[in-house]
Amino acid sequence: MFLLAIILLLGLAYFILQSSLVQSFLVSRITNSISKNLNAKFKIESVNFSFFSKLILRNVYIEDQFNDTLLFSEKLTVNFKTLDRKLKIIDIQKVEFDRTKFYLYKDTTKSINIKFITDQFISKDTVISTKAKWQIQIRNIEMLESMFRYRTNRKTNILFGVDYNNLICKIHKLDVQNLSVENGNIDFLIKKLEVTEKSGFNVFSFKANMSIAEDHMKFNNIIIRTENSYIVSDSISFRQRDFDDYKDFVALIKLDLAFQESNVSFIDIGYFAPKLKNIPLNVGLSGYIYGRINSLKGKDVRFQVGNQTELITDFDFNGLPDINQTYIFADFKKFTTYSEDFELINRFVKPDKKIKFSENLKNLGKISYEGNFTGFIDDFVTYGKFICALGKASTDISLKPIEGKNLAINGKLKTTNFNIGSLISKNIGKISFEAQIDGKIGTNKTIAARTNGIVHNIEINNYVYQNVIIDGFLTEKKYDGFLKISDPNIVVDFSGGIDFSKQIPVFNFSANVPKANLYKLNIDKKDSTSLLSFEVNANFYGNTIDNAIGGISFNNTKLIKFNKLLVFKTLVISSIQLSDTHRIELKSDYIDALLLGKYRSKTLGHSIKSLFLHYLPALISNSSDTLVMNYENSFSADIHLKNTNPLTNVFMPELSISNNSKIDFKFNAIEKRFFLKANTDTIKYKSIKFNNLDIVTFSDDSLFTAITKCKSLFLSNMELENFKTTSITKRNEVNFKVDWKNNAQSLYQGRIVASTTIEKRDKNSPALYNITIFPSDIVVNDSLWRMNKSFINIDTTSILIDNFIVNHEKQFIKIDGIISENSEDNLYADFGNLNLAYVNLFTKKTSINFTGFINGNANFSNIYTSPLFSSNIVVNDFKFNKEHYGNTYITSSWDETKKGINIKAYTQKEDVKNVKLEGLYFPHNKGLDFNIELDIVKLNLLNSFLGSFASDITGTGSGNFILEGTLDNPEFYGDLSAQKATITIDYLKTRYNFTDKVSIIKNSIVFNDIIAYDKFKNKAITSGYVTFGSKKSIDYNFTIKPTNFHALNTTGKDNSMFYGTAFMSGIVNINGNIGNINIDISGKTEKNTKLNIPISKSESIVESNFVTFTNKGTINQPVAVDNYQVKLSGFRMN
Secondary structure, three states, rough: OOOHHHHHHHHHHHHHHOOOHHHHHHHHHHHHHHHHHOOEEEOEEEEEEOOOOEEEEEEEEEEEOOOOEEEEEEEEEEEEEEOOOOOOOEEEEEEEEEEEEEEEEEOOOOOOOHHHHHHHHHOOOOOOOOOOOOEEEEEEEEEEEEEEEEOOOOOOOOOOOOOOEEEEEEEEEEEEEOOOOOOOOOOEEEEEEEEEEEOEEEEEEEEEEEEEOEEEEEEEEEEEEEEOOEEEEEEEEEEOOOOHHHHHHHHHOOEEEEEEEEEEEHHHHHHHOOOOOOOOOOEEEEEEEEEEEOOEEEEEEEEEEEEEEEEEEEEEEEEOOOHHHHHEEEEEEEEEEEEEHHHHHHHHHHHHHOOOOHHHHHOEEEEEEEEEEEEEEEEEEEEEEEOOOEEEEEEEEEEEOOHOEEEEEEEEEEEEEOHHHHHHHHOEEEEEEEEEEEEEEOOOOOEEEEEEEEEEEEOOEEEEEEEEEEEEEEEOEEEEEEEEEEEEEEEEEEEEEOOOOOOOEEEEEEEEEEEEOOOOOOOOOOOOOEEEEEEEEEEEEEOOOOOOOEEEOOOOOOOEEEEEEEEEEEEEEEEEEEEEEEEEEEOOOEEEEEEEEEOOOOHHHHHHHHHHHHHHHHOOHHHHHHOOOOOOOOOEEEEEEEEOOHHHHHHOHHHEEEEEEEEEEEEEOOEEEEEEEEEEEEEOOOOOOEEEEEEEEEEOOOOEEEEEEEEEEEEEOEEEEEEEEEEEEEEEEEEEEEEEEEEOOOOEEEEEEEEEEEEEOOOOOEEEEEEEOEEEEEEEOOOOEEOEEEEEEEEOOOOOEEEEEEEEEEHHHHHHHHEEEOOOOEEEEEEEEHHHHHHHHHOOOOOOOOOEEEEEEEEEEEEOOEEEEEEEEEEEEEEEOOEOOOOEEEEEEOOOOOOEEEEEEEEEEEEEEEEEEEEEEEOOOOEEEEEEEEEEEEHHHHHHHHOOOEEEEEEEEEEEEEEEEOHHHHEEEEEEEEEEEEEEOOOEEEEEEEOOOOOOOOOOOEEEEEEEEOOOOOOEEEEEEEEEHHHOOOEEEEEEEEOEEEEEEEOOOOOOEEEEEHHHHHHHEEEEEEEEEEEEEEEOOOOOOEOOOOOOOOOOEOOOOOOOOOOOOOOOOOOOOOOOOOOOEEEEEE
């Protein structure tokens, strides 16, 4: 019954509490009590109790003392676990806030609107109470779809990011567990927090253990997730004496931050520091940071950005937040990066300020740095080692402020095998140096310092220079001091200055270079003998020929090239300015020159071009061609070629100019005056030679005239006497005439007259060239050749040739037709009875001779798209070196697929085709691809090619060959079967014969164990080769194994030092080239050998330079002999 009574009582109490009247009474009592205690308005719309453990409050409202909302919650649910007044224990199982708004406000007195509530919890009794304090524990707090707002009376205009004066956070979910309040300490676990600030900053998840007390605020096991960041920390704590310390956070609050591997996004940081908002970059972070802000320390702090950049450091900052007054110690334990991450810097700069990093930076590879930084931001010492794929570098440098906000710099720099060339120039390689620097850095980032150091080695142009000493004053644009190089291949002693700090640079120095091996230094790799030495003194300023004033002189200059010595005793260049006239003078052993007048080098080319366009206006292609320059180019030049042969002998051996040749030149752009006069007794270039050459050109306002004349002109093997050319140019017309006349036994003379007009259809169209060749006569070897009047019209895409005919009696050449983009157009060439012997005019100094008569035709068309070419040529009665080959037939056509000329040719005598050739010639690279067949061809044709080594070659040969390579460097491959071949070796005057096969490999005729016989039918086995090299050189190397072989058959006329008849057995090697013959003999003489050696005395000779005689009875007894000097030039016998 008792239990039933209890249940009924509880049930009755529950239903009583559900009564609206009872609830209204309770609401009134609760709100009045709380309002009285808080001294603020407190309202609850309704209260609902559930079995005494659950309390539901609806529309809870707390008003601050400014009559504004402090807190409003649509629903507040409290689940009680224990409420014990005696033990002063409040144990709440769960508190739920639903759609709650919490507003904080700080007024002008910096007082916060919740202070009147927090003051209720601060004891005002200074007497220590012995009463037990309430223990409050809330096991779980949940908040859903709520809002927190914090604002101040400060008005701000924040366009982006978190506004700390108007902070609004939407709390989507908050789950706090195990909140306990005991002895003034508040501890709880934030299991989950999802919140979005009005700026857009969104925290997906926040989790931490939190402890708040009067002397600390601490977060443990923190995990924060945002859209872009992930932060993990073992602990973040703030320690203080009391909460008043937060008024001076920098000086009084001690931080203790321990980060695990975290990843922080600059995009998220941008909500709190808007300047970083658009930087798409994440930073890895871990380590331990502790101390107050004004004395902040770090231990093993690790930053990681990009793909491969990492920094691990310890640091100690004293003086923050004022960075300029902060003493810094930073120990960079590890810093690594790659050049690819340099681009990250551009994420922090404005688009128009972005840095363009050189591709060469990739050569740095992995970059590592270990070192430290000690001092202030503007007064520090840095020491460290820098290592990358290019080498090592180390620094020990201090920077200190001095007057005018400048910085004094002092310290050491050192590199070890640092490949600086991979960064700045492919011609520079590794460098190892150490230097002491003492100077200053200006506010405009300029540097001026005394530099003293040594470059142990530096690689330039693939050569390693050693022992370079520098001692001087260096700025970014100036050097004044000494430089010495003591290298095995170059010695330099430099003293003076070079100054680029001014608008016009200044040079004032002297240098002595007693030795420079240009070959070893890789400056001149074509010549292993190349050496240079000189002394130079310079005192001038200027950076162009226009503004150069002063002089530079070279003394005792010596240059060796290809074993040729060139000596300059003096070479002086001087320049002075006289009013508006410039004078530049060159004085040297070989050339003197003087340039005098007004000029601007940048406009000179345009001035000369404008002059020629004045006479040929049709060639004007754009408006700049006729632009009037605002400076007058008017000057003269006199050049005296006193003795240029020592120069040309070294630098251009193919050219020679007689002494005291002169060139006079005058130019006036405004008056359209151009005058050039040059004369020389002789000038020769390769096979072209002018005797008594005079050149005169002159112009006036309407005509430009050029006249060239010489007593004789040699073209290879042909001489043209009294040679003269005349051209007169006027208003888009050039008239040209060539004359020559030889007064020799055979008459050679001629006159060719032509005229060219240039026109345009309109100003934007290309120029058209109309050439008229007037009837002309040419006499070649007493034969009169006539040239008909003909026309040649040249457009950009077409060439028209009309009636070009040259003929002599029945011989003629005729060209007629059009080459154009029109596939229907054709160009025809016809040949009739052309005497091939005219070619001999150009080969008469060689042993090559041609005869025969050429007939045939050729046709060209459609060369711009699918070229078509065909020819059909016959050489009747063809002879080469007087050997008759019958008729030669040549046909050719264009192979569009292979882009080459398909050529078929053969010689036919009676019914035998002795020579057949078939294959392709490629015009674009002069390539050759031919098959050649020889059938019983007489070998005497080789006499022309082996004349310096052998002669009187007879016999026949047959074989198949491949011709490859290019027209300039042909290559033959194949085998030649020689039948009854005979040959005379010129140096031995012996004749041999053989029937065997020889090979042709590239440019060599190879003999492999050929059995040769002398005229006495004794034999020798021969192996070796003859190689036809470039520049008409012939190299050979033979090994001959004779048996009683006729090895020598010379007389005193052939070789006065060693001659006779010799038969021998043994081994003979003959090698060398045209100018250098070596004969090595190891063998014994046979019967009928008779050798002759001229001597100067009648004594018994036991030793000479190349023959040893022995006498068995006196073999060890030397005989005194006069030292007979045998002079062998280009010949050596052993």
